Amino acid sequence: MTRIAVIGCGYVGAVSAACFAELGHDVDCIDTDPARISVLKRGESPIHEPGLETLLKRGVERGRLHFSSDYPDVFEAKIVFIAVNTPESHEGAADIRAVRDAITLVAPRLKYGSVIVNKSTVPIGTGELVSGMARRSGCGAISVVSNPEFLREGSAIRDFMMPDRLVLGSDDPAAIDTVAALYGNIEAPVLRTDIRTAEMIKYASNAFLATKISFINEIAAICESLGADISEVARGMGMDARIGNRFLGAGLGWGGSCFPKDVRALAHMAAVHGTHPQLLRSVMDINAGQRLRTVQKVREALGGLDRRRIAILGASFKADTDDTRNSPALELASLLHLEGASVVVYDPVVLAERITEAVPEAAVARSVMSAAQDADAVIVATEWQEFADIDLGALGDVVAQRLIIDARNLLDPVAVRSAGFEYHCLGRPASEGGPVLPSVAKAFAVAGGAS
Numbered sequence: 001m002t003r004i005a006v007i008g009c010g011y012v013g014a015v016s017a018a019c020f021a022e023l024g025h026d027v028d029c030i031d032t033d034p035a036r037i038s039v040l041k042r043g044e045s046p047i048h049e050p051g052l053e054t055l056l057k058r059g060v061e062r063g064r065l066h067f068s069s070d071y072p073d074v075f076e077a078k079i080v081f082i083a084v085n086t087p088e089s090h091e092g093a094a095d096i097r098a099v100r101d102a103i104t105l106v107a108p109r110l111k112y113g114s115v116i117v118n119k120s121t122v123p124i125g126t127g128e129l130v131s132g133m134a135r136r137s138g139c140g141a142i143s144v145v146s147n148p149e150f151l152r153e154g155s156a157i158r159d160f161m162m163p164d165r166l167v168l169g170s171d172d173p174a175a176i177d178t179v180a181a182l183y184g185n186i187e188a189p190v191l192r193t194d195i196r197t198a199e200m201i202k203y204a205s206n207a208f209l210a211t212k213i214s215f216i217n218e219i220a221a222i223c224e225s226l227g228a229d230i231s232e233v234a235r236g237m238g239m240d241a242r243i244g245n246r247f248l249g250a251g252l253g254w255g256g257s258c259f260p261k262d263v264r265a266l267a268h269m270a271a272v273h274g275t276h277p278q279l280l281r282s283v284m285d286i287n288a289g290q291r292l293r294t295v296q297k298v299r300e301a302l303g304g305l306d307r308r309r310i311a312i313l314g315a316s317f318k319a320d321t322d323d324t325r326n327s328p329a330l331e332l333a334s335l336l337h338l339e340g341a342s343v344v345v346y347d348p349v350v351l352a353e354r355i356t357e358a359v360p361e362a363a364v365a366r367s368v369m370s371a372a373q374d375a376d377a378v379i380v381a382t383e384w385q386e387f388a389d390i391d392l393g394a395l396g397d398v399v400a401q402r403l404i405i406d407a408r409n410l411l412d413p414v415a416v417r418s419a420g421f422e423y424h425c426l427g428r429p430a431s432e433g434g435p436v437l438p439s440v441a442k443a444f445a446v447a448g449g450a451s
């Protein structure tokens with residue numbers, strides 16, 4: 001058992017702390033948000049993350065998790081994880097003020113030979129900045145390790161306990177060994193590298209996953225105009241081991257607390273250092289376009305949006321989380337409101353105030369059926385299982401107009417249409433009343449003309 005500290009108890013920090021306690025370590029958790037700390041002290045989870053509360057309760061009962069909103073005078077733990085937020089700044093760079101604040105407070109309180117482990121996603125070079133700050137604070141010899149986190153909200157515990165790999169970057173091999181030992185019971189390949197490379201692996205991984213989603217969304221748009229089915233195309237592509245089947249779901253596009261800020265920060269770093277990040281820029285453009293394409297579908301299906309009542313199912317940026325940061329569902333709600341629609345949002349876990357903070361004009365419903373009451377259109381905007389299991393008969397009874405826009409390709413088109421709904425989705429074959437498919441001859445003529 002090793003005594004460690006985790007600074008920042010959000011989605012990454014709370015999960016890491018709970019999992020390290022589960023692995024047998026003694027964990028001091030510090031967060032500057034006292035409200036969050038008092039929830040955690042009771043062994044409750046401040047966020048919706050499946051399985052987290054069970055681990056937190058167990059960690060607290062076993063006396064392995066200790067929470068505080070104050071930094072101790074001296075850190076007993078010699079390994080300190082930084083898991084604070086690094087949001088996007090105005091220029092698109094990562095804002096690392098919270099990291100700086102944490103290091104300013106942590107470094108002078110560390111014992112000789114301590115290791116600072118950075119789990120926050122930080123710009124390349126931050127590890128060296130942290131080393132310099134620590135050195136100047138006079139805390140003596142300490143080492144810095146970059147240990148980027150790859151967990152996904154919604155399956156964070158599983159991802160932490162069964163990662164595809166651990167990435168550890170440092171110029172101190174002994175410090176890497178110390179951190180690797182904490183994960184001792186976890187079976188995963190460990191990639192040991194230098195600190196800048198470790199920091200870059202995180203950005204490159206997120207940018208690649210975002211690219212995969214934007215790629216499939218572009219293919220979905222092409223499928224739609226040529227009459228192919230994106231679900232089957234993605235299935236067929238995913239069977240190729242070189243491609244893999246994950247992150248190939250066409251829909252509203254990516255959002256959340258990581259991809260948008262990380263892709264932008266990487267593009268910003270590239271531009272500042274003289275590289276033109278043209279692929280990353282296209283990936284972001286395609287993503288923004290997905291929201292607009294969806295609005296256009298609703299507008300066309302309704303013949304205009306002014307004073308239309310639209311039910312939006314989902315507010316979180318994806319299923320199984322309450323995180324609404326950069327949520328495509330809420331961006332869609334805002335866009336529809338701007339065009340004069342009156343929007344009603346329902347989400348199984350997101351608190352009403354989170355929804356109205358993001359879209360003040362939105363009404364918030366407490367169930368699918370109350371959101372859909374008298375609606376002119378129902379939009380599936382987050383892929384919650386509850387929406388996949390929707391009672392289409394009951395839904396048909398409450399809406400004003402039987403129209404579903406499935407922006408996540410979640411529902412079975414046959415079932416929806418046989419329940420009497422007009423159904424639109426993204427990149428699946430034209431429905432009755434949908435666009436007329438182009439003739440194959442026309443496509444060949446264009447291709448022939450170009451050659």
Ligand SMILES: NC(=O)c1ccc[n+]([C@@H]2O[C@H](COP(=O)([O-])OP(=O)(O)OC[C@H]3O[C@@H](n4cnc5c(N)ncnc54)[C@H](O)[C@@H]3O)[C@@H](O)[C@H]2O)c1
Nearest residue numbers: 008010011012031032033084085086098101102120121149
């Ligand atoms: N959320 C994810 O899925 C995820 C996945 C991988 C990596 N990351 C990265 O991990 C980092 C943390 O992300 P998150 O989603 O957990 O953020 P979060 O906003 O959920 O949590 C950050 C926490 O840090 C606390 N904090 C801020 N400044 C502090 C300070 N000086 N001292 C102590 N506590 C402080 C905040 O109060 C907050 O509770 C980010 O860099 C993010 O990019 C996030």
